[in-house]
Amino acid sequence: MALEESATTSGMIKLDSSNYSLWKPMMEDILYCKDLYEPIVKDKIPTGVTEEEWRVLHRKAVGMIRLYINHNIFHHVANDTNAYEMWQKLESMYERKTSMNKASVIKRLAKLEYRDGTSVIEHLNVFQCHINQLSAMKINFEDEVQALLLLSSMPDSWNTLVVSLSNSAPDGKLTLEMVKNSMLNEEARKKEKGDASSSDAYVAETHGKNENRGRSNTRFQQGKSKSRGRSKSKQRKDITCFHCGNPGHIKSECRKYKRELAEGKLTKKTEQKAESSSAMTATDEDYLVIEDEDCYSVVRDDAMSWVVDSGASFHITSHKEYFTSYTSGVTGQVRMGNSGSSAIVGKGSICIETNTGCRLVLDDVRHVPDIRLNLLSVGKLDDIKHPSYFGEGKWKLTKGSLIVARGSKQGNLYVTKTKLCNEVLNIAEKDTSVELWHKRLGHMSEKGMHALARMEYLPELKGISLKPCAHCFAGKQHRAAFRTLPPHRAENVLDIVHTDVCSMTEKSHGGALYFVTFIDDHSRKVFVYVLKHKYQTLEAFKEFHAKVERETGRKLKCVRSDNGGEYRGPFERYCRNVGIRLEKSPPKTPQLNGLAERMNRTLTERVTAMLSHAHLPNSFWAEALMNAMYVVNLSPSVPLAGDIPQRVWSGKEVSYKHLKVFGCRAFVHVPRDERSKLDSKTKQCIYLSQPSEEFGYRLWDPANRKIVRSRDVVFIEDETIKDIGKPEKPMTNTPQVDMDPIRPPLVHDNHGGDDDTEDSGDATDQGSTSQSGEQPSSDDDDEVGNDDANENPPDSPPVQQQRRSERGHIPSSKYPPHQYVLMTDAGEPSCYEEAMSDENKEEWSEAMQDEMNSLYENDTFELVNLPKGKKALKNKWVYRVKTEENTSHPRYKARLVVKGFSQKKGIDYGEIFSPVVKMSSIRVVLGMAATMDLEIEQLDVKTTFLHGDLEEEIYMEQPEGFMVAGKEHLVCKLKKSLYGLKQAPRQWYKKFESFMTGLGYHKAQPDHCVFMKRYAEGDFIILLLYVDDMLIVGNGTKRIALLKKALSKSFAMKDLGPAKQILGMKISRDRSKKLLWLSQERYIEKVLERFNMKDAKSVISPLAGHHKLNSKQCPTSKKEKEEMRKVPYQSAVGSLMYAMVCTRPDIAYAVGVVSRFMTNPGKAHWEAVKWILRYLKGTSTSCLCFGNGDPVLQGYTDADYAGDKDRRKSTSGYLMTYAGGAVSWQSRLQKCVSTSTTEAEYIAAVDAGKEVLWMKNFLQELGMKQEKYVLFCDSQSAIHLAKNSSYHSRTKHIDVRYHWIRDVVSSKLLKLEKIHTDDNGSDMMTKILPNEKLQACCKVAGMAVPPS
DSSP, rough: OOOHHHHHHTTOOOBBBTTTHHHHHHHHHHHTTOOOOOHHHHOOOOTTHHHHHHHHHHHHHHHHHHTTOOOOTTSSSTTTOOHHHHHHHHHHHHOOOOOHHHHHHHHHHHHOOOOOOHHHHHHHHHHHHHHHHHHTTTTOOOHHHHHHHHHHHSSSSGGGHHHHHHHHHGGGOOOOOHHHHHHHHHHHHHHHOOOOOOOBBBBOOOOOOOOOOOOOOOOOSSSTTTTTOOOOOOGGGGBTTTTOOBBSGGGGGGGHHHHHHTTTTOOHHHHHOOOOOOOEEBBBOOOOEOSSSSSOOOOSSSEEEEEEETTTTSSSSSSGGGGEEEEEEEEEEEEEETTEEEEEEEEEEEEEEEEESSSEEEEEEEETTTTTSEEEEHHHHHTOOOOOOETTEEEEEEEETTEEEEEEEEEEEEEEEEEEEOHHHHHHGOOOOHHHHHTTTTTHHHHHHHHHHHTTSSSSGGTTOOOOOOHHHHHHHHOOOOOOOOOOOOTTTTTTEEEEEEOSSSOOOTOOOOEEEETTTTTTOOEEESSSSSHHHHHHHHHHHHHHHHSSSOOEEEEOSSSSSGGTTTTHHHHHTTEEEEEOOOOTTTGGGGGHHHHHHHHHHHHHHHHHHOOOGGGGHHHHHHHHHHHHTOBTTTTTBBBBBBHHHHHHHHOOOOOOOTOOOOEEOOOOGSTTTTTSEEEEEEEEEEEEETEEEEETTTTTTEEESSSSSEEEEEEGGTTTTTOSSSSOOOSSOOOOOOOOOSSSSSOOOEEEOSOOOOOOOOOOTTTTTOOOOOOSSSOOOOOOHHHOOOOOOOOOOOOOOSSSSOOOSSSGGOOOOOOOSSSSSSHHHHHSSSSHHHHHHHHHHHHHHHHHHTEEEEEEEEEEETTEOEEEEEEEEEEEETTTTTTTEEEEEEEEEEEEEBBTOOOOOOOOOHHOOOOOOOHHHHHHEEEEEEEETTTTTGGGGGGGEEEEEOOOTOOTOOOOTTTEEEEEEBEEEEEEHHHHHHHHHHHHHTTTTTEEHHHTEEEEEEEETTEEEEEEETEEEEEEESSOOOHHHHHHHHHHSSEEEEEEEEEOETTEEEEEEEEEEEEEEEHHHHHHHHHHTTTTTTTOOOOOSSTTTTTTOGGSSSSOSSSHHHHHSSOOOHHHHHHHHHHHTTTOGHHHHHHHGGGGGGGSSOOOHHHHHHHHHHHHHTTTTTTEEESSSOOOEEEEEEOSOOOOOTTOOOOOEEEETTTTTEEEEEEEEOOOOOHHHHHHHHHHHHHHHHHHHHHHHHHHHOOOOOOOOOOSSSOOHHHHHHOSSSTTTTTTOOGGGGGGHHHHHHTTTTTEEEEOOOOOGGGGGGGGGOHHHHHHHHHHHHEEEOOO
16 A cells, blocks of 8 residues: 555655646646545535545645645645635636736747757657646647647757758648657757757758658768668658658659669659759859759768868858958858848858868858858869869869869768868957957057047048947946046157156066156157166156157156155255256145046056956056057047157157057967977967067966067967967867956055066066067067066075965866855955955955954054064955854954965974864763753854964064055064964964963863863853854853953953854754754755755765766776866865764765765766765755753764775774764774675774773763763674684784774773664765665764754
8 A cells, every 4th residue: 555655646746836737737636546636626515425524535635735735835725724725725826817827828938949958858848838837727729839839949950850840741731749759859860960959951942843742850871881771760751752752761762763763764854854953042242052952961070071062153161160360241142042041241261171181271261150061162172273073972172193182972962071270270360340459459449449540550440339348347437527628738758757656456476566657748658667666766767767868869857746755855856966847746636747647547447457358367467557558659649639649759650560469368489499399389378568679579478477588479369368278169168267357446555465586577667668569678588577586686695486475376277266165155355455346345444444453452563674584474364254143244354364384394483283172072062061951152252363472583564455654664573473374273272271271171181172160060161162263061151151251351252142153053952842953054055056056856865876986987088087177076075074074974974985086086976976965955954953862972883894896995984972963973994904794893893982982081071971881883793703802713814903992892991782783873874775774874863854
């Protein structure tokens, strides 16, 4: 009977808001099978049934219906006891026959569209569901209408099938069954060919006399193999012979046709009458392409197929990605054989490699997106002295005596296979689009580009408009302008020069943090110099002064600046000595130096836009700045009435031919002396700067992290650094660098950023570039760098190699950044600049100010001059958003962290080890609190590590955003430890331990982060410490309050009240029943969401029997390894481990198995990880429950035998329970190979025995004692072996260390007792279990679902 019930309801679904039309008939079937249907169809009591029986029948029907209703709908019918009324209520909720509902279903049916790559059967199910819904609303469609609706839902890639069915329909009438069968057959055909996205058959409409003549959606196979037989598939019944009109065969198989041909009844004339050929004729441009009646089936593979066409006027293709050069524009139309026409949208050249290995360049190829075949024009090939020869089913293309290409006859068409040449393609090379020139010109405005077009510098840009550019918005968007005065200018060059210094928010690769601009008022030409310090402004001005006077032959008369300190003192004296008038604006009136201020704004906007487009970090701002300066000097200027600053300055015409897009991908030739014969001749770099006076381009080598210079460069201007390392297929996307698409604006602000001494720096004189894009000279032909970065004074130490502390964060190339799982909430700023541009800027500023106040109050540091020979450590801000249970508002937390990874042992630190409380200790104490109904309070220490006293002399740079004005050159001498210092955790623990000891608390020896003070029998306080998180457990609120008060006097504490969450684990209590639950539901949901498993179908076991994982499933080929590198395997396993360690012993074995393949996981291993995630989805609410049992410690041990398929090692597992819940567990491979099950169980008992003794000592120190400590084992042989210390020939090989269990048992420190395997809770630690046994083990572990 139970089996029948299970079979009846095994496939039943639960009702939700979207599946009523499917649920209703299934529910009716179940009710009919169980004789419970009468209450839902009859409102009155039937004859022969008593009122009590009718009431019971109603309740049974109601119960059965509720059993299959989702919990979010359940409350609507929770109080119903009448099945008829409840059934009508559900029907009124989800099957209302209103006009709005009918219109909604019809609208969904009309918009239904099949998506390529999805299952056809799923599409048919959705279609039929809509039809059924309408049928329930009394709206019925005829069969032919349903068939036509289904056909109309297919995309353009299925047009072949649609045309074939339309032509082959008997009497022009389709049936729904015919369409469904054809769709399923077409899907099966595509899967056999390996193409599930589009139809490959090319079908031309024919115009014969036979009206019933049609085309099948299956085409002839290529070749004429003699062994080819007739297909007996279901599709052949739809094939109609073009000769006799009978179904089931094609013309070449027709017996009547062969008989008439043999008897001479058929002639060429009659054949030509019976057959009609389809032709594609061109429009007025005389393009002609002839297509034979027999259609050619394109088989998609790595090679490109070309049809050799003697009637085509030009080569034709539909693939834009084939072109090496391309010019867009509609140049005509091609008329197809079915009287349709397709536009020619562009033309260009294609370089192909033929099947004979020759390279062939096809010029003047037409791009027709709607054509299905690639066509080679025989006439065009003949024009370039490549004659074609046809005969005996073969085609060959020659050049003299050389055979350039070969082809074969397939059907009535000659076809050849080719490949794209593996050379660098640059489609943008001849592209004259306004967007490309907009990028080349450093994101110039549309007005400036129109000015260049009017002056005939870029005539191709006339009359075209610029589309909105997101990168321009990122860098240029600003407030509405105020009223301005008309522009004016000086009479001659160098009459007036405007200057200003601008600070950046991040250091460049050369260490620059500022730049100074000099703008000539007459020509508006700008010169830019990057600076490491503001006091270098005078040196830059001296260099500028000498250069411009020598270049122009005129004297500099006046310099106008603001009232900055860099323009006073030495700068004023120099101007007086050389006879230059210095005009300074009054304090706080930058408007009087508006030209320089506006130029700085223009440059920073251009820099931000170029960095955003190039996907480069902000540390490249200096290189982008030089590009911005160069293109600004080539841009039309309003004060010059649209003239070019560079032309006004030099009196020479300017050129734009050499411009390239900043940050574009480039291939640099590697000189012969820098490579071996078999090494690649090129390396991929990123373009940075224009050609210099010494020729060549400045480029960034991301692999070696340095700047190089070369003249042998090929540019791909429509690609950036994100495209480096991608496969050559254009649609793949494997980013190598983690960069934000939109950059925060670069503003005048305090400084920050990392220095990189290995990377070449920024040139200090780049304002001298002329119209041709010259750059500063360098003595190195291969690498350009800043003098300050590459040359050291004689008395300075040599430049050290790149250190970890000086290197910016480089994202892993193994996985894209979005595939990593973070333990914190998403959306938090990663640096100071992001926090200042975040929508919660005020909250982050307040959090940082709180942190700084804590530092000042704690007297953490003092500002001093950096002693000679000492190095100041760098720091950064770390931001977190914390959500607490007792408040609805998030808490914004900012922490100043020292970059302590550059510390050296013995100099900056000594011992660094610091303990934290063990997870098992937390669970034991929570178990005590549940059974004894103790108070559990939680505290958080603010700026925890600030309380530790330092023993070493350590210096740190001033925090970003909080540099003291006028004392920017000073550093912080640390008096107390800070986050990030290697010794900070240890110093904090020592300080806290000393404090707790002074209060009379003693630390537990088994766990040094558990402090306890006993006042009387049953009166005690326990404190658990995990870095800055504390749990206080005790039975007296007054004593706990006194401890909190004492802690608050010595440390900055935050009282969080009753504990709700600790280390990501939620704590729930029912004190009336003395129960406590520990869960990670929220964490598991985050993990599922980040790995896109939120909507996956759940399973009932952590691992299934078909998961037989071993190392043979690891990838071996390079291609397989590359594919698996894209899978976040390690990250997923790490996330599972955290859940397993905290609250989920049921997945311990599964996580242990998948963690064995972390170094080289395969697809099977990844499937197992996803299976575990699916199990967690179905059990995310499961948690540990304490208080259901007595406060008694019990242990369970188990082992499998040789479960590891690779090394044949066994798995040990144990489970410790206390107060009804699991407090400690483990599943791990044994260190040696066991020769029997007894030996494996014996070794497992040793590990479990050690844990029992540790837990015993810990509980006794907490004052919890029990009569005996029992370890249960289901192997009687292992128990006898542990109790029998005599020599045995079968155990002599067992390592001596495993006989430790004998001494423990004989000393009666614990008891080893037999338990039935069905009651052994540790079974789930060692093997895959059926669901019933798994649930039994979870029950032993105290796993349950908490109350909602």
